Structures are given as structure tokens and as C-alpha cells.
Amino acid sequence: MAVSLQEMMAEANAAVARISVAKAQDLVAQGALLLDVRDAPELEAQGRATGSHHISRGMLEFRADPNSPFHDPALRPDRTVVLHCASGGRAALAGKLLKDMGFGEVYNLGGFAEWKEAGAAVEEPVDRGMTP
Incomplete structure (x- = not known):
């Protein structure tokens, strides 16, 4: 039987706790990996959380599996x-996948905007100058 996006989101949100920026900062200070699953153009346009690690949602399975040739050693069970992503949806689905x-x-911080609005440190987008 087919599963709808609404059902997948409900399952992901039930499996992965949503936390505040303050809680996320505490966890990162204790050694947690702050993982940004947005696509690269989003980071280029909007910036990123200082100290965050980037793996796009589309590559997460390949980066998370230690038997994959694309494994990222920063990801350890x-x-x-x-x-986090832009609004929390991809982060929830990614969190469920990791679980x-x-x-x-595994926790869902939500969106990058929440991080910025809380006054957490960010790296602003690179000024591309005259580059198209």
C-alpha cells in the first residue's frame, strides 16, 4: 500500500524529537554533529550555521553507511x-532515516531561519561579486 507524504511526516515527527536552538547548541557543545541537509544552492544563497556539517538530503544514505564508498566519517551511529534544513521537514525525514x-x-532542530532568529552564529553567504 502506498504511503503519503503526510503519513511519512507524521512517522518521522513521532520518531525524531524536535528541539530548541538552545538545546541544539548545548548538544553541539557536548560533541554532537550539527548537520545541515539543505541543498548546496541554499547554503550558497542563505549561509550556514557556524560549525555545521553539510550533507544534502539526497546523499544522506550514502554518507551515513560505513560500507559505502561515499561514507562520511563525521557520521557515526x-x-x-x-x-536542520530550511523549515524542518527534510530534517525530520532525514532523522527518521538515520534512526x-x-x-x-538524533534530533530535529527545524529550520535554518530558527537558528538565525535565535541569534546563533552563522556564516553569511559568500559575496560572489561579479561572478554570474
């Missing part, structure tokens, strides 16, 4: 992961 892959502590 024993390391707490705090995800399904055996990651223990």
Missing part, C-alpha cells in the same frame, strides 16, 4: 546528530 540506519540520538 554513536554520535549525537542534530539535523532506521541504527543511529541512536
